[in-house]
Every structure is written in structure tokens, then in C-alpha cells.
Amino acid sequence: MGLLWRSPVRTSDPKLTPPRQATASLTVNAYQSAGNYLHIGITASEVKPGDNLAVNFNIRNSNAALQNQILHFTYLIMTKGRILKADRQPRLPGQPLVTMSLPIREEFIPSFRIIAYYIVGNEIVADSIWVDVTDSCMGTLLVTANTERDEKVQSPGSFMKLKVKADHKAHVGLVAVDKGVFAMNSKFRISQKKLWESVEKSDIACTPGGGANSMGVFFDAGLALQSTTQSTTQQRSEQQCEVRAARRRRSSAQLIQVKTTYASKYKESLRTCCNDGMHENPMGHSCERRAENILEGKECIAAFLDCCNYFKKKKEEEEKLKVEDIHGRSDEDEEYLPDADIFSRTEFPESWLWKVEYMTEKPDSNGISSKDLNVFLKDSITTWEVLAVSLSQNKGICIAKPYEIKVMKDFFIDLKLPYSVVRNEQVEIRAVLYNYGHDDVKVRVELTHNPELCSLSTAKAKFRQIVNIKGQSSVAVPFIIVPLNLGDHDVEVKAAVAGKFVSDGVKKKLKVVPEGQRLTKNVKSVILEPAVKGKDGVQEELVTPLNEKNIVPRTEVETILTIQGNAISQMVEEAVQGGNLNHLIVVPRGCGEQNMITMTPSVIATIYLDATNQWEKIGLNRREEAIKYIKQGYVQQLVFRKADSSYAAFKDRPASTWLTAYVVKIFSLASSLINVDKNLICNSVKWLILNKQNPDGEFREDAPVYHQEMVGGVTTGSAELDSSLTAFVLIALLESEPHCKDRLNILPTGIQKATRYLNDNYRSLKKPYSIAITSYALAKAGKLQDSEILMSASTGNTHWNEPGSHLLSLEATSYALLTLLKLKNFQKAGPLVKWITEQRYYGEVWGSTQSTMIQFEALAQYQIDVPTFKDLALDVSFTLPGRSQAITHRLDIENALLARSEQTSGIGDFIVTAKGKGQGTLTVLSIYHALETEKENKCNNFDLSVTIKDEPDVKRPEGAKSTVSMTVCARFLKNHDATMSILDISMMTGFAPDLIDLNRLKKGVDRYISNFEINKGAFDKGTLILYIDRISHAEEDCLKFNLHQFFEVGLIQPGSVTVYDYYSPENRCTKFYHVSEDSKLLGKICVDKVCRCAEGDRM
Structure with missing residues (x-):
């Protein structure tokens, strides 16, 4: 045995108490x-x-x-x-x-x-x-100013020259980035050091x-040695080294003395539980109630409760000891520059310049080529960082040191606008005037008239204010506006300094969105088959306009008509064109399961197109795009992989049986398309069998179940829940069999035990979903003799209905279709394909991963097994409202997979006519904004309440004008808890959530949310998405956090809070929230003329 030498190390900072000193130790083996x-x-x-x-x-x-x-x-x-x-x-x-x-x-x-x-x-x-x-380049890459004049501080929009020096015949990519972007997050700033760090991560x-x-x-050292003596290195199966357990770092948070001292009595693994117990809870929950959310074991719960109650007592003892308008005035215009001579800055990109230069200029004696670049700077007052990356055949990749271009004016305007405002809301915008000169100045500020906005500026006279600004200081000038029409509208502010030729102007776009919510409705979805459905070989389909009572006035209804050659064509088209699929799936992204959205559709589409040799019908280059999406999904999913090869929905959550099985299935399918490490698949299979399979063959889920599709809508502990999960895992194991049967001797036994378990429980199943997924698992294992039990669970031999969830019905029917295809029962499969196709909903209902993917897989498999467009020659014509000429499309074998769409905002009936042979699909959608009311929004699954309260004493972040707290309480109205639910909160205009509050809800052992996302959609106001692991059915679960107002808004329109089950988004509950009636935030902020302008427009 070798000798061990341990060296303990302890800091000795006189400013810190003994429990707060950091410790470490080094162990050396002889x-x-x-x-x-x-x-x-x-x-x-x-x-x-x-x-x-x-x-x-x-x-x-x-x-x-x-x-x-x-x-x-x-x-x-x-x-x-x-x-x-x-x-x-x-x-x-x-x-x-x-x-x-x-x-x-x-x-x-x-x-x-x-x-x-x-x-x-x-x-x-x-x-x-x-x-x-x-860390340096192997070659040469340098970006500098071309002349001494170019090195100086530049003016916005000015011309300058850059000089690039690089290895001869290198390709140099350049981009200019606003340095402020890196101030917010420098994580993704590229550098030579990061490049080499990335290379060194692959060190063997x-x-x-x-x-x-x-x-x-x-x-x-990463070497293998064999010799004629007995000296031989041990075998190494993995590229990376075995990871040694790392010592957890001590928390660096500056806790108050009582917290630090008390937490030090616990060993390091429990100290986090203790510290989290001593964090204040914004919802006011008791320590016992908070402990119900802890998943880390009994010791952690005990430490949490001890520290929570201790801190509560100390805080109570501490409480006992406490005793405790700028109005414009006109001036002589002669003092200022004329308005027409003031240039307004309009371009404020975060990045620009994007270009690649090929260094072919004659090289110097060192093989370096030089090139001068002419650039016109953008309008931002900022410091631009010019980043450059070169690629040379001889010298490899080189990253230059960023070259900074400072753009500045002694006097300028910073116009602050909210991300978006709702039509007819009164909003305060601010123009901040900066005077970097040493002298005090008098400035005339004016708001340019825009007829799309109500303001004190009119077509006859601009609204002007005179302000005085001291040297080296700034002044904020507010303007009140009311947007009248939808769209992006110009807001322009100009300012001129008295007695000088000094001025500035800024013009920015203000995004005005409609009131209400943006909704999508399926107006019509039919099969076009003139030979069967037509009269004298002609099929006519009447399309009537959307007839909804709650459409927001003065908003357009967009109608989108789509035709394609068969039921699967549009889905294949959208899967390969990854961006379009995101439009179909209206579910927030972010967790490990949702990442598979990026990968799964392209996998199934590519397998289908490869099998049927039909890439030329949508473009041969599209296969390259599909492979790119598959690789992106594969690499990103590895982020959620744990050391034991299991996977979790979020990095800090326990491993999920369901998710690990799902990854095994998709990785197995993808391995025929991209290079997938077989060990990754087989190690995950090994984890499932050794850690999650019971002796009787059942697979269990020990972590919280996020996905309602897995439990089939039944309560915990029933045989059907066990069967549906076991069937799901068995399907994944069978997909992995070609890759792992020779690597894992436990795989055949695991499959055999799971199959036996499902066979034993098959005849006792009652739920259509459980019967459908179990039937497919048994058929895939070759153990299902006939479809008698499966068909007896159907509704009219066309679909498998799950009450309360249309998505679950779609998924169950898709599993049934896959079963019938396995059994080669194509005659019974036809009606299922027709039902699935007719149920298509282009928007929200396709917003769950499993329902979309299983349907996609089933329809793709049907197309492979039972081609439906051998004889296709279909002419489809229609005249859209507002168009004078008819539009005609010919569908044939060559273009069967191409989806053709037409869009109109016109109102009126129109007829779609189809002639010829074969079958196609017609889908008509309407997209509109609706003024939703709570009475129309029945809440069948959730009880929801929202409370808003003014918080005048809360510490506000810089720039915030006021703060309110939001408390959202929800209870699930079934006899079991809701799992993986989502809160979708639309913000009131001018408000943003407190990130510190949200992170406190997300972190800690008593976490209340799994994750959150703040989205700024293309069409709507900003939204906050909260992922919640569990909503109780026995009592209300509440969340509380602050909202800060950064822009003053008068007559604020309500925001909304929507709660729904991840897998049943159609069963949602929405409540509206507003500031209290006596709140100072509720009143008008417009002055007389602006108010009269807005009121006159609404009359």
C-alpha cells in the first residue's frame, strides 16, 4: 500500500468569524x-x-x-x-x-x-x-484603426477606416457588437482563451x-502501453477520465451572523438545507408547509425545519426590540437650430458589420496580408467592440483581441420606450438629455407630431419644453402619449442647445399591440377527394368567415388556407423546416423533455423521407437542414444527462424514468442518421433496468411525474398507471435492442420481464389510453395475437376517446394506429388515419410534445407501409376575399409533400373547388384577437385567484418608478395533485417581474417553481412563464413576487394569469388582474389635450 499525506488548509481572515472561514484539504498518494x-x-x-x-x-x-x-x-x-x-x-x-x-x-x-x-x-x-x-494565436490576426484620425472618439453615423492584418489567404470574419450587450452577459464573448479552453476540455x-x-x-497521460514484460496499462473504455468527487464550495453569500453561526453546526451536505430554511418566505408559509416541497430526504427535511423554526424565533425576538412637473415655456426660436437642420438618429442595432474578408493582398516578409475596410458607424452612443476570427489552412483558428470604437457626443438624447404598449393606453415615455460639457446649457426639447399617436404635439404645432442642464449632468423629460392604431409607430424627440450649433434627435419604433389575447381557430379541415365526395367529379367546400362575438374592434382577422397532397405532407414539411414547428407547439421551452422538440420531428421526418426516397419532392438540400436540427437536439440533450446516464427535466431535479426512456427511444432512432454514442444509449438502458425495474417487471417513477400522458389520467397506485409507464419504457427498450443486445446481457431479461408484466395486466385495463399504449408495446415485442381488446376500447372503431383531454385522445389513437400497422391490419388502420387528420388543429392543441410526436410517427409509418398517393392529379382553385383573380394549385405525385398556403385579411365567404384524381387535405385557420372575460372562461380543472397590492416601501431597482406585489393562488379540482403545471402571466404595460424574487422561488430545497422564462413574443405583450412541479388538490398553493413599474401608464389595461396542465392546455383557467381601485397607478396621466384626442378617437 502507498502512503497517504493529507494537508488541511484554512483561511485566516480577521474580518470573518471562525465558522465563516473557508477550509480545504489536499491528499497526496505516494x-x-x-x-x-x-x-x-x-x-x-x-x-x-x-x-x-x-x-x-x-x-x-x-x-x-x-x-x-x-x-x-x-x-x-x-x-x-x-x-x-x-x-x-x-x-x-x-x-x-x-x-x-x-x-x-x-x-x-x-x-x-x-x-x-x-x-x-x-x-x-x-x-x-x-x-x-x-493562450495566443498560432498565426496572426490584428484589427486596428487605419489612421490616427480613426483612433479618436467617433461621432454617430460617421465614416472611418479599419485595418485588418492576418495570415495570407486566411478568411477573416468580422462583427461589431455593442459593448453594453456584454455588460449584461459576457458569458458568450468569444476569445482566444475560450477557444483553447474548449480544446482542452477534450484532453484525454x-x-x-x-x-x-x-x-x-x-x-x-491518456496513453496505453503494452510490453513484453508484465507491465501493461489498465483498459480504458471512456474517452473522458473518471470524475472524482469534488468538494462542494462553501456558500459565499453574506448571511447575517445568526444564520451563519447556526448553519455551521451541520455537516456540509445538510448546510444548504439549513440555510434555505432561514430564507424568508414571501408567501408567509409555515416551516412545516414549506418542508412539504423538499425531495432531498429525511435528514434534509429535519435540518430545514430546525433552522427555519430557529430563524423564525430569532426574528420574532428582534421585532419586539424595534421602536420603530416640468412645465415648458416658450422662448425665442432664433436661439436654437431650426428643426429641419436637426438630424435624428434611427439605427440602434446590438450588432452589425457581419462580413467575411478573404486576405489575398500581397503578403509581407512574414506572410501577413493587410486590408483596409471602410465602415459607416451606426447611430448608437456606445463603445463598439469589433470582434474578428480568422481561419487559415496552415495556422488554424485565430481570434483577435477586440478593437474598441468609442462613439460619443457632448450632448445627446437617450429615448426610453417600453417594449410594447396596448392600444389606447396612456403611457409616459422619457427622453433623458445628457450634457457631457462643462458649461450649463439651456435646451429646447420637442416631440414630433405623429397622427398615429395622441400627444401635445399636433400637425400645426409641436410640443416644446425648455430645460436647463448643468455641466456633466443629465435631465429626464417626460412625454405623455396615447397610441391609437396597431403596428410599429415612430416616436421622435429632438433637442437643440441655445446659442450653439449643438443638437440631437432620436427616432425609435413603438410597438402597439391589440387588446385581448391572440387566438387561433380551426375554421375548416376536410379531405379533398372529388371522386368520392364530389358531384360529377367536382367537390366544392364553402368557407365562411370567423363568427366570434368577442373579436377586438378594429383588428383584422387573418385567414390562412393550406392545401397539401396527403395527410402527412404538411407535418413532414414543417418538421424539416424546424422554425415552423415552433409555431405549432405553443408550449414554453426550457426543460430536458421540451428540448426533444428540436430533435424528434426531424428524426421521424428524415427516417420517413429516406425510406420512401422522396427528398427531391421538398428539396434535396433539406435533408442537410434536418440533420443539422437532429445534431443540435442531440448535443443539447446531453446537458441534462447525469453521471449515471439518466436524464432529468431540469439540471437540478431528480432523474426521471419517463424522460430517460424517451431519450433512449429517440437516440436509438437517430443513430441511423447521425453519430450517436451507443454507450450513451446502453448506459441509460442499464440504469432503467437496474434502478427502476421491479422484480415483477414493472417500471416505476420515483421522481415527480411531470407528464400527464404517462399516468393516463388515473390516480397514483392504480394498475393502469403502472402499465402505461411500463409500456412506455418497454417501447424504448425495444428501440434500443439493435444497439445494445450485444453490449448488455441484462437487456433481453429486462424486456422479457416487462412484457410478461404487461401481458398479465392487459385484460384488466379499462382506460382507452392505457389499452392503446400497452397494445403497441406488446405488438412491438411480438406478443400481441390480435386487435380484439384494442378495438373494443375504441369509439366507433375510429378513435380512442379520453374524456377531459383531447390531446390524450389523439395520442391514444396514434398508438392504436401503430399497433394495427404492426399487426398488418391496414383495413382497420384507414379510419384512424382519417380521424387523426380531421382533428388537426394548427395552433394550440398541437402544443404538447408527446401528442405531436406520436401522431407524427404513426402517420409517417402509415405512409411508409400504405402509400396513399400513387395516383394523384388534383386541381384545387379558390378566389379569396379581396382578390380579383382565382388561385389554382395542381397536386401530383411530384409535389405531394409540398404544403401550399395563401393568406388574406379580407372578410367574406369563398368556395374551394377540387377536381381530378387522388386525395388532398384542406385546412383553413383564422387568427384573431379576442376580448376574453372571466365569465366566458370556465375553470373546470383549477381554482385560481390573483391579488395585486401596492408595495411603497419595497427597495426598487434602478429606473423603477413603483412596485406592486402579485400573489397567485391555485388549487387542482380533481382527487389528486396536478403535476407539471404552467402559469402563463401576461404583464401589464410598463411592468416587469423581480428576478431576485423569481430566483428565490426557483432555488433552495423548498423550491416552489422548477423554472421560469420571460418572453417577449412577436405579437403580444411580455409574458412570464412559471413551471410548477405540483399544484395541490387539498389546499391552495400560492406564489408571491414583486412587479416593478419602469414606465408610467395611465388607464392601465388588465393583465391575465392562466394556469393549465402541461399535457391538457385546452383545459385552462384564466383570471385577470389589475391594480387596486384606490391605487395611484390606476388614474389618468394624460393632460387635457391628450385625453380629448384619445377620447375623440374612440367615439
């Missing part, structure tokens, strides 16, 4: 040898290309005869996972120290490793050392140098 040693020493810990590094080889051996056998050292230079050099360094007899000079070359970047050894008798004696190389070595013994030296 090198194991028969008495022969080699040590490599270097004279510098970091080197750069061009240096000569002195490398010392030290030997230690008490036997002089053996020492004389050592005539040389063999050494290897390794970098970036390959052997760069192998050579020998001679040694003279009696020489204990041998020094070698090693020239450092560019190929050694970012680091390299020296492995050296000598042989005495049958023993190989080795050592290694890792050497860091300064395990330690900085040395090893437990001579073979350990080679193994830890």
Missing part, C-alpha cells in the same frame, strides 16, 4: 516503485512560442550498477490528444541530472505534456508533466502529471 524513480522538472510554469524550456530529468537509484544501464531517456511530447514528437535524450554514466532544451513551437498551444521513461531490467520507470502555453489525460505508479503515468 508513488509506488521498486526503488527506481524518475522526476521531470521544468524552469517555468507557463511558456510561449519561441521560448526554450529547460527540462530536467532526475533519477534516483541507490544501485550504481543499475544506474549505469540507463543510457538514455525516451520522451514523448503530447498535445491536443496526439503525439507530436517522440525522441531520446542521451545520458552519460554517473550523470544524476540530465537537462534538455526544448524549443516551444506554435503547435504546442494551448498546452502540452512531456512523458519520459527509462528501462532497468524488467521495470519501466516513468514520469510526466503538464506545461501551459500562453487525467492529471497534471505523474501517476500512482509507472503504468499510472502512462494511463493518466
Whole structure:
């Protein structure tokens, strides 16, 4: 056994109390040898290309005869996972120290490793050392100003020249980025250091140098050694090294003394539980109620309750001890620049310049080419960072040091606008005037008239104010406006300094959105088949306009008509064109299961198109796009992979049986299209069988179940829940069989046990969903004899109805279709395809991953097994309202997979006429804004309430004008808890949620939400999405957080809160919220003329 040496380390900061000092320890294992040693020493810990590094080889051996056998050292230079050099360094007899000079070359970047050894008798004696190389380009890339004038501070919109120096024939990519973007988040700033760090993550070595013994030296360096002696390195199956348990860092949060002292009594693994217990709870829950959310075990719950009650007591003791308009005035216009001479800045991009330069200019003696670039700066007052990346065949990738261009004016305007406002809301915008000069100035500020907005500026006279600004200071000037019409409208403010030729103007777009909610409704969805449905070979379909009473006045209804050659064509088209699929799936993204949305549709579409050789019908280049989406989904999903190869919906959540099985299934399917590591699939299968399968074959879910499709709508503990989960996992295991049966000897047994379990419970199942998914699992395993039980659970032999969830019915019917296809019962499959096709809803109902994907898989498989467009020659024509000419499309075999769409905002009936042979699909959708009321919004599944309260004493972030708190309470109206529910909160104009509050709800062992997202959609107001693991059916679950108002708004229109089950979004409950009637935030902020303008427009 080797000797161990431990060295404890403790900080000694006089400003910190003993419990808050950080501790660490280092454990060193002694090198194991028969008495022969080699040590490599270097004279510098970091080197750069061009240096000569002195490398010392030290030997230690008490036997002089053996020492004389050592005539040389063999050494290897390794970098970036390959052997760069192998050579020998001679040694003279009696020489204990041998020094070698090693020239450092560019190929050694970012680091390299020296492995050296000598042989005495049958023993190989080795050592290694890792050497860091300064992170720099292997080649040359430099971006600078072209002349001395170009180096100076620039004006907005001005012209300047840049000089680029790079290796001859290199391709140089350039982009200019607003430095303020990196101030908010510098995580994604590209640099040479990050590039090399990324390269070093692929280092196959395990330690900085040395090893437990001579073979350990080679193994830890990423090498395998075989010799004629018994000296051989152990086998290594993974590219990466085994990860050693890392010591958790102490929290650096500055807690009050009572928290820190009390938490220190717990061991480190429970200290987090204790600290979370001493955080204040905004909902006012008791310690016991908060502890119900903890999943980390009994010890964590006990620590949490102890610390929570202790802190509560200390706080109560502490409480007992407490005793406690700028009005414009006109001036002489002659003092100021004329309005027509004031140029308004309009372009404020976060990035620009995007271009690639090929460096073909004549190189200098060092092989460097130079090129001058003409650039016109954008209008922002900022510092631009010009980033450059070069790619050279000889020098590889090089990233230049960012070149900064400072754009500044002594006097300028910063116009603050909200992201969006609702039509007819009164909103205050602010123009902040900055005076960087040393002298005080008098400034005329004016708001330019826009007929789309009500303001104090009119077509006859602009609204002007005179303000005085001290040197080196700023003043905010407010303007009240009321937007009258929808769209993006110009807001322009100009300012001029009295007595000087100094001015500035800014013009920005204000986004005005409709009142109410944006909804999509399926107006018509029919099969076009003139030979069967037509009269005299002609089929006519009447399309009537949307007839909804709650459409927002003065908003357009968009009608989209889509035709395609068969039932699956549009889905294939949208899956390959990944962006369109996102429009179909109206579910917030972010968790591990939702990431599969990116990957799954493209996998199934590509398998289908490959099998039927139909890529030419939608474009051969589209397969490349599909593969790209599959690779993106595969790489991103690995983020949610745990060390034991299981997967979780969120990184910090327990592993999910369902999600791990789903990943196994999709990765197995994708492995025929992209390079998927088979070990990833098989290790996940191994985890499922060894950790989640009971002796009787049932698979269990120990983590909270997020997906209602898995439980089939039944209560916990029933046989049907067990069967539906076991069937789901069995389907995944069967998909993995081609990849893992030779790698995992436990796989056949796991499949056999699961199949037996499902067979034993099959005849006792009652729910259509459970019967459908179990039937498919048994059919896929080759153990289903007929479809008798399956068809007996159907409704009219066309679909499998699950009351309360249309999505669950769609999914169950899709599993039934897959079952019938496995049984080769194509005659019974036809009516199912027709039902699924007719149920298509282009918008929200397709908003769940499983229902969409299983239907996609079933329809694709049907198209492979039963082609339906062998004889297709269909002419479809129609004249849309507002159009004078008819539109005609010919559907045939060559374009059967192309979906054709037409869009109109016209109102009126129109007729779609189809003639010819074959079958197509017609879908007509209407997109509109609705003024929804709570009476129309029946809440069948949830009890929901929302409370808003003014919080005048809350500390506000910079720029916030006021704060309110929002309390949302919900209860599930079934006899079990709701799992994986979503709160969709639309913000009142000018408000934004407090991120600190939201992170407190998300973090800690007593977390209340799994995740949150703040979205700024293309059509609507900003929304906050909250993911909730569980909503109780026994009592109200409440969340409380603050909203800050950054823009003053008069006559604020209500926001809304919607709660729904992730898998049943159609069963949602919506409540509206508003500030209280006596709130100062509710009143008008417009002055007389602006109010009269807005009221006159509404009359």
C-alpha cells in the first residue's frame, strides 16, 4: 500500500468569524516503485512560442550498477490528444541530472505534456508533466484603426477606416457588437482563451502529471502501453477520465451572523438545507408547509425545519426590540437650430458589420496580408467592440483581441420606450438629455407630431419644453402619449442647445399591440377527394368567415388556407423546416423533455423521407437542414444527462424514468442518421433496468411525474398507471435492442420481464389510453395475437376517446394506429388515419410534445407501409376575399409533400373547388384577437385567484418608478395533485417581474417553481412563464413576487394569469388582474389635450 499525506488548509481572515472561514484539504498518494524513480522538472510554469524550456530529468537509484544501464531517456511530447514528437535524450554514466532544451513551437498551444521513461531490467520507470502555453494565436490576426484620425472618439453615423492584418489567404470574419450587450452577459464573448479552453476540455489525460505508479503515468497521460514484460496499462473504455468527487464550495453569500453561526453546526451536505430554511418566505408559509416541497430526504427535511423554526424565533425576538412637473415655456426660436437642420438618429442595432474578408493582398516578409475596410458607424452612443476570427489552412483558428470604437457626443438624447404598449393606453415615455460639457446649457426639447399617436404635439404645432442642464449632468423629460392604431409607430424627440450649433434627435419604433389575447381557430379541415365526395367529379367546400362575438374592434382577422397532397405532407414539411414547428407547439421551452422538440420531428421526418426516397419532392438540400436540427437536439440533450446516464427535466431535479426512456427511444432512432454514442444509449438502458425495474417487471417513477400522458389520467397506485409507464419504457427498450443486445446481457431479461408484466395486466385495463399504449408495446415485442381488446376500447372503431383531454385522445389513437400497422391490419388502420387528420388543429392543441410526436410517427409509418398517393392529379382553385383573380394549385405525385398556403385579411365567404384524381387535405385557420372575460372562461380543472397590492416601501431597482406585489393562488379540482403545471402571466404595460424574487422561488430545497422564462413574443405583450412541479388538490398553493413599474401608464389595461396542465392546455383557467381601485397607478396621466384626442378617437 502507498502512503497517504493529507494537508488541511484554512483561511485566516480577521474580518470573518471562525465558522465563516473557508477550509480545504489536499491528499497526496505516494508513488509506488521498486526503488527506481524518475522526476521531470521544468524552469517555468507557463511558456510561449519561441521560448526554450529547460527540462530536467532526475533519477534516483541507490544501485550504481543499475544506474549505469540507463543510457538514455525516451520522451514523448503530447498535445491536443496526439503525439507530436517522440525522441531520446542521451545520458552519460554517473550523470544524476540530465537537462534538455526544448524549443516551444506554435503547435504546442494551448498546452502540452512531456512523458519520459527509462528501462532497468524488467521495470519501466516513468514520469510526466503538464506545461501551459500562453493562450495566443498560432498565426496572426490584428484589427486596428487605419489612421490616427480613426483612433479618436467617433461621432454617430460617421465614416472611418479599419485595418485588418492576418495570415495570407486566411478568411477573416468580422462583427461589431455593442459593448453594453456584454455588460449584461459576457458569458458568450468569444476569445482566444475560450477557444483553447474548449480544446482542452477534450484532453484525454487525467492529471497534471505523474501517476500512482509507472503504468499510472502512462494511463493518466491518456496513453496505453503494452510490453513484453508484465507491465501493461489498465483498459480504458471512456474517452473522458473518471470524475472524482469534488468538494462542494462553501456558500459565499453574506448571511447575517445568526444564520451563519447556526448553519455551521451541520455537516456540509445538510448546510444548504439549513440555510434555505432561514430564507424568508414571501408567501408567509409555515416551516412545516414549506418542508412539504423538499425531495432531498429525511435528514434534509429535519435540518430545514430546525433552522427555519430557529430563524423564525430569532426574528420574532428582534421585532419586539424595534421602536420603530416640468412645465415648458416658450422662448425665442432664433436661439436654437431650426428643426429641419436637426438630424435624428434611427439605427440602434446590438450588432452589425457581419462580413467575411478573404486576405489575398500581397503578403509581407512574414506572410501577413493587410486590408483596409471602410465602415459607416451606426447611430448608437456606445463603445463598439469589433470582434474578428480568422481561419487559415496552415495556422488554424485565430481570434483577435477586440478593437474598441468609442462613439460619443457632448450632448445627446437617450429615448426610453417600453417594449410594447396596448392600444389606447396612456403611457409616459422619457427622453433623458445628457450634457457631457462643462458649461450649463439651456435646451429646447420637442416631440414630433405623429397622427398615429395622441400627444401635445399636433400637425400645426409641436410640443416644446425648455430645460436647463448643468455641466456633466443629465435631465429626464417626460412625454405623455396615447397610441391609437396597431403596428410599429415612430416616436421622435429632438433637442437643440441655445446659442450653439449643438443638437440631437432620436427616432425609435413603438410597438402597439391589440387588446385581448391572440387566438387561433380551426375554421375548416376536410379531405379533398372529388371522386368520392364530389358531384360529377367536382367537390366544392364553402368557407365562411370567423363568427366570434368577442373579436377586438378594429383588428383584422387573418385567414390562412393550406392545401397539401396527403395527410402527412404538411407535418413532414414543417418538421424539416424546424422554425415552423415552433409555431405549432405553443408550449414554453426550457426543460430536458421540451428540448426533444428540436430533435424528434426531424428524426421521424428524415427516417420517413429516406425510406420512401422522396427528398427531391421538398428539396434535396433539406435533408442537410434536418440533420443539422437532429445534431443540435442531440448535443443539447446531453446537458441534462447525469453521471449515471439518466436524464432529468431540469439540471437540478431528480432523474426521471419517463424522460430517460424517451431519450433512449429517440437516440436509438437517430443513430441511423447521425453519430450517436451507443454507450450513451446502453448506459441509460442499464440504469432503467437496474434502478427502476421491479422484480415483477414493472417500471416505476420515483421522481415527480411531470407528464400527464404517462399516468393516463388515473390516480397514483392504480394498475393502469403502472402499465402505461411500463409500456412506455418497454417501447424504448425495444428501440434500443439493435444497439445494445450485444453490449448488455441484462437487456433481453429486462424486456422479457416487462412484457410478461404487461401481458398479465392487459385484460384488466379499462382506460382507452392505457389499452392503446400497452397494445403497441406488446405488438412491438411480438406478443400481441390480435386487435380484439384494442378495438373494443375504441369509439366507433375510429378513435380512442379520453374524456377531459383531447390531446390524450389523439395520442391514444396514434398508438392504436401503430399497433394495427404492426399487426398488418391496414383495413382497420384507414379510419384512424382519417380521424387523426380531421382533428388537426394548427395552433394550440398541437402544443404538447408527446401528442405531436406520436401522431407524427404513426402517420409517417402509415405512409411508409400504405402509400396513399400513387395516383394523384388534383386541381384545387379558390378566389379569396379581396382578390380579383382565382388561385389554382395542381397536386401530383411530384409535389405531394409540398404544403401550399395563401393568406388574406379580407372578410367574406369563398368556395374551394377540387377536381381530378387522388386525395388532398384542406385546412383553413383564422387568427384573431379576442376580448376574453372571466365569465366566458370556465375553470373546470383549477381554482385560481390573483391579488395585486401596492408595495411603497419595497427597495426598487434602478429606473423603477413603483412596485406592486402579485400573489397567485391555485388549487387542482380533481382527487389528486396536478403535476407539471404552467402559469402563463401576461404583464401589464410598463411592468416587469423581480428576478431576485423569481430566483428565490426557483432555488433552495423548498423550491416552489422548477423554472421560469420571460418572453417577449412577436405579437403580444411580455409574458412570464412559471413551471410548477405540483399544484395541490387539498389546499391552495400560492406564489408571491414583486412587479416593478419602469414606465408610467395611465388607464392601465388588465393583465391575465392562466394556469393549465402541461399535457391538457385546452383545459385552462384564466383570471385577470389589475391594480387596486384606490391605487395611484390606476388614474389618468394624460393632460387635457391628450385625453380629448384619445377620447375623440374612440367615439
